[in-house]
Amino acid sequence: xxxxxxxxxxxxxxxxxxxxxxxxxxxxxxxxxxxxxxxxxxxxxxxxxxxxxxxxxxxxxxxxxxxxxxxxxxxxxxxxxxxxxxxxxxxxxxxxxxxxxxxxxxxxxxxxxxxxxxxxxxxxxxxxxxxxxxxxxxxxxxxxxxxxxxxxxxxxxxxxxxxxxxxxxxxxxxxxxxxxxxxxxxxxxxxxxxxxxxxxxxxxxxxxxxxxxxxxxxxxxxxxxxxxxxxxxxxxxxxxxxxxxxxxxxxxxxxxxxxxxxxxxxxxxxxxxxxxxxxxxxxxxxxxxxxxxxxxxxxxxxxxxxxxxxxxxxxxxxxxxxxxxxxxxxxxxxxxxxxxxxxxxxxxxxxxxxxxxxxxxxxxxxxxxxxxxxxxxxxxxxxxxxxxxxxxxxxxxxxxxxxxxxxxxxxxxxxxxxxxxxxxxxxxxxxxxxxxxxxxxxxxxxxxx
Amino acid sequence: xxxxxxxxxxxxxxxxxxxxxxxxxxxxxxxxxxxxxxxxxxxxxxxxxxxxxxxxxxxxxxxxxxxxxxxxxxxxxxxxxxxxxxxxxxxxxxxxxxxxxxxxxxxxxxxxxxxxxxxxxxxxxxxxxxxxxxxxxxxxxxxxxxxxxxxxxxxxxxxxxxxxxxxxxxxxxxxxxxxxxxxxxxxxxxxxxxxxxxxxxxxxxxxxxxxxxxxxxxxxxxxxxxxxxxxxxxxxxxxxxxxxxxxxxxxxxxxxxxxxxxxxxxxxxxxxxxxxxxxxxxxxxxxxxxxxxxxxxxxxxxxxxxxxxxxxxxxxxxxxxxxxxxxxxxxxxxxxxxxxxxxxxxxxxxxxxxxxxxxxxxxxxxxxxxxxxxxxxxxxxxxxxxxxxxxxxxxxxxxxxxxxxxxxxxxxxxxxxxxxxxxxxxxxxxxxxxxxxxxxxxxxxxxxx
Numbered sequence: 001x002x003x004x005x006x007x008x009x010x011x012x013x014x015x016x017x018x019x020x021x022x023x024x025x026x027x028x029x030x031x032x033x034x035x036x037x038x039x040x041x042x043x044x045x046x047x048x049x050x051x052x053x054x055x056x057x058x059x060x061x062x063x064x065x066x067x068x069x070x071x072x073x074x075x076x077x078x079x080x081x082x083x084x085x086x087x088x089x090x091x092x093x094x095x096x097x098x099x100x101x102x103x104x105x106x107x108x109x110x111x112x113x114x115x116x117x118x119x120x121x122x123x124x125x126x127x128x129x130x131x132x133x134x135x136x137x138x139x140x141x142x143x144x145x146x147x148x149x150x151x152x153x154x155x156x157x158x159x160x161x162x163x164x165x166x167x168x169x170x171x172x173x174x175x176x177x178x179x180x181x182x183x184x185x186x187x188x189x190x191x192x193x194x195x196x197x198x199x200x201x202x203x204x205x206x207x208x209x210x211x212x213x214x215x216x217x218x219x220x221x222x223x224x225x226x227x228x229x230x231x232x233x234x235x236x237x238x239x240x241x242x243x244x245x246x247x248x249x250x251x252x253x254x255x256x257x258x259x260x261x262x263x264x265x266x267x268x269x270x271x272x273x274x275x276x277x278x279x280x281x282x283x284x285x286x287x288x289x290x291x292x293x294x295x296x297x298x299x300x301x302x303x304x305x306x307x308x309x310x311x312x313x314x315x316x317x318x319x320x321x322x323x324x325x326x327x328x329x330x331x332x333x334x335x336x337x338x339x340x341x342x343x344x345x346x347x348x349x350x351x352x353x354x355x356x357x358x359x360x361x362x363x364x365x366x367x368x369x370x371x372x373x374x375x376x377x378x379x380x381x382x383x384x385x386x387x388x389x390x391x392x393x394x395x396x397x398x399x400x401x402x403x404x405x406x407x408x409x410x411x412x413x414x415x416x417x418x419x420x421x422x423x424x425x426x427x428x429x430x431x432x433x434x435x436x437x438x439x440x441x442x443x444x445x446x447x448x449x
Numbered sequence: 450x451x452x453x454x455x456x457x458x459x460x461x462x463x464x465x466x467x468x469x470x471x472x473x474x475x476x477x478x479x480x481x482x483x484x485x486x487x488x489x490x491x492x493x494x495x496x497x498x499x500x501x502x503x504x505x506x507x508x509x510x511x512x513x514x515x516x517x518x519x520x521x522x523x524x525x526x527x528x529x530x531x532x533x534x535x536x537x538x539x540x541x542x543x544x545x546x547x548x549x550x551x552x553x554x555x556x557x558x559x560x561x562x563x564x565x566x567x568x569x570x571x572x573x574x575x576x577x578x579x580x581x582x583x584x585x586x587x588x589x590x591x592x593x594x595x596x597x598x599x600x601x602x603x604x605x606x607x608x609x610x611x612x613x614x615x616x617x618x619x620x621x622x623x624x625x626x627x628x629x630x631x632x633x634x635x636x637x638x639x640x641x642x643x644x645x646x647x648x649x650x651x652x653x654x655x656x657x658x659x660x661x662x663x664x665x666x667x668x669x670x671x672x673x674x675x676x677x678x679x680x681x682x683x684x685x686x687x688x689x690x691x692x693x694x695x696x697x698x699x700x701x702x703x704x705x706x707x708x709x710x711x712x713x714x715x716x717x718x719x720x721x722x723x724x725x726x727x728x729x730x731x732x733x734x735x736x737x738x739x740x741x742x743x744x745x746x747x748x749x750x751x752x753x754x755x756x757x758x759x760x761x762x763x764x765x766x767x768x769x770x771x772x773x774x775x776x777x778x779x780x781x782x783x784x785x786x787x788x789x790x791x792x793x794x795x796x797x798x799x800x801x802x803x804x805x806x807x808x809x810x811x812x813x814x815x816x817x818x819x820x821x822x823x824x825x826x827x828x829x830x831x832x833x834x835x836x837x838x839x840x841x842x843x844x845x846x847x848x849x850x851x852x853x854x855x856x857x858x859x860x861x862x863x864x865x866x867x868x869x870x871x872x873x874x875x876x877x878x879x880x881x882x883x884x885x886x887x888x889x890x891x892x893x894x895x896x897x898x
Contacts, residue, residue, distance in 0.1 A: 204807050205832065222832065245806035245832040252813065283825075284797030284843060321791070323770070325800055325837065342770070342796040348733030350791070351774055357694035357898075358653050364701065367898075376732075379896035383654065383671065383694040388774065394733060447828035449806075449816075
């Protein structure tokens with residue numbers, strides 16, 4: 001047995017649910033299904049219930065306690081009724097649960113130690129006829145259940161554990177990594193975990209797979225896996241270029257040096273305020289952080305808005321000459337837009353070039369506009385008029401404490417939150433962030449692939 | 450009479466040599482010519498003498514005291530003999546003169562209050578057959594003398610006085626402006642000073658003239674005047690884009706507001722050290738000045754070398770992120786390369802992007818090269834490895850006090866001078882330059898077109 005196989009075998013032992021766990025799960029699903037049927041019986045429409053997701057497909061990781069039950073309503077039901085009936089079933093089955101909202105509302109709660117999602121969907125003829133995104137899931141399950149044997153299910157678990165270990169597992173919009181379904185399709189494509197890693201180590205994105213050979217769309221993504229149940233959908237659409245590169249990097253790393261700790265997610269030790277100051281001192285940068293109340297929205301809304309806002313702020317500071325070196329956004333009760341700048345101060349004047357002198361009307365207009373103003377010039381640089389005029393902002397903090405902050409492209413809820421007030425931390429002041437963000441700051445100041 | 454004509458008439462009165470001055474000049478030229486003939490008689494070859502330049506063409510400005518006499522030798526004479534005989538004549542005619550060197554050596558001295566240049570040249574059949582640049586001059590004179598009447602000669606004087614007033618007169622490599630010959634051709638082209646100004650105000654460079662319609666070359670200059678005596682030569686080749694724009698700017702200015710002071714060169718009042726400090730405080734810039742012994746070479750060598758060196762230094766500071774705002778070079782006993790920067794200090798680390806992760810061999814090479822070094826990273830930015838490594842220079846002074854100064858494109862004699870040692874002035878230290886360079890610093894800090 002190779003080193004790789006030995007490591008894989010030990011990890012598989014760890015992440016494969018035990019017979020007892022499988023039995024507990026089966027019993028919980030059976031009991032929930034019976035209660036769903038009872039609840040459906042009280043509705044004026046017919047419906048059925050189907051277990052979906054990795055616990056349905058037998059590819060879940062040990063100690064992953066998620067049960068997903070979809071209640072399928074007739075495709076002719078109008079949406080308002082679907083939502084109403086769906087919630088009625090959810091509240092009946094999970095009386096201690098609460099509502100959440102994805103594409104439509106659903107109920108989530110606990111039962112026998114499992115986390116249960118009870119989601120209404122439409123019962124459509126095939127995945128291309130879906131009326132909402134969740135309607136697709138039963139088709140995914142059916143496709144995979146037909147194709148994944150026990151050996152492949154084991155390798156799916158290895159791949160998921162590996163993706164978890166490298167921080168690339170999950171298609172939520174915070175992670176922008178590999179979904180469970182995508183992971184399973186890739187293992188299926190290559191016939192196992194190790195051949196998948198060997199191939200990924202050599203990928204030249206864009207990489208395209210089309211298991212059913214029916215793809216019709218073109219996609220601008222580094223990784224394209226045409227959904228076997230929907231020729232127009234890229235299963236990997238949410239996967240960021242960095243996460244594709246991350247898989248490639250760690251695939252090479254694991255093949256070169258197989259070891260179990262790569263299959264375990266681990267946070268770095270948090271940095272404290274002193275460590276932040278030490279890093280800043282060594283880096284000689286000017287960090288600025290906009291800190292505000294985190295908008296009360298789900299993560300899949302929050303993180304795209306934070307990233308959009310961060311890019312808006314960094315681009316504006318770049319445009320104004322402060323040369324962002326790196327940036328990051330964190331969120332807990334408060335949210336942070338952190339930009340670290342290579343330039344902390346600029347001259348009080350800036351160059352402003354006018355038209356070439358020979359463009360007579362424009363040139364005279366420019367000259368006359370500046371001739372009596374408090375600027376240096378107009379003078380000639382080559383064939384153009386130039387003035388040196390007062391620069392609007394000579395420090396990055398100047399930009400961020402002014403209304404210029406609201407001229408950048410901000411996420412809508414972030415803009416509202418900033419309108420309600422924000423703190424601006426500059427230089428060593430960002431050390432105070434270590435209290436709430438010691439781990440993300442450790443990732444920032446001790447970055448790895 | 451228009452305002453313009455009234456101003457022109459008063460200026461013409463001032464710059465037209467008086468009858469007495471003309472007579473003094475004629476007498477001086479006659480006496481010098483006779484002495485040249487005597488000196489030629491002592492040579493083993495035949496030669497003649499011809500007066501050239503604006504005093505020969507009747508277009509000189511009052512109180513311009515230059516007499517140019519060319520001694521024409523047979524075209525078959527070899528160059529060493531031409532130089533030897535030329536100097537022999539020069540020393541005989543101007544025993545108190547001294548040698549200078551243009552394309553070949555010549556003697557310059559004083560006679561009856563005039564500055565006399567005695568220059569040897571070849572007597573060639575036409576200007577395309579010249580053996581050295583000066584051989585062309587007699588043909589220029591012949592061409593213009595046939596075409597300039599008294600009215601045009603008056604307008605030539607006005608144009609030269611105007612160019613002098615705006616600092617654009619002279620084809621030396623310090624000024625890079627309009628030569629006397631070029632000025633005369635332009636007045637001839639437009640039939641007078643005012644029509645020339647009206648046209649220049651509307652020029653859209655590149656502007657091309659070819660008085661004899663015989664031009665064969667193409668030129669990459671904003672102003673092209675094909676030499677009537679040489680179809681391959683642009684008389685305006687040395688004229689910088691800024692001086693063409695300057696003529697356009699002040700042509701519009703004079704036409705809009707005719708006044709005599711535009712025809713008089715004037716230096717601004719020199720600034721003192723306090724004024725320099727006040728400007729720097731207002732500008733909030735980081736100025737750096739490299740100060741060194743001025744190389745002992747003629748201005749036509751010195752200024753191109755100073756400009757080349759200045760561009761080399763400014764480009765290097767730009768490449769390293771310090772954002773030059775403006776730069777200038779001055780020379781007296783000591784020479785100065787002054788660059789004013791918008792960025793005075795940069796972060797201690799700099800971003801260094803590696804290859805995309807999918808370029809496997811290069812990517813692994815990059816990763817391995819930095820994995821154990823004292824850098825931040827490698828980490829992923831999109832699909833690339835990136836590290837943040839120590840920046841070589843965090844201040845502009847750091848660059849200029851290091852060997853990096855000698856890696857930039859410097860003029861040869863400037864490089865030698867810097868090798869012998871230089872002072873580096875930073876920030877307010879440049880106020881000390883006001884002692885020797887008060888006037889050029891006034892031009893720098895109170896810039897006009």
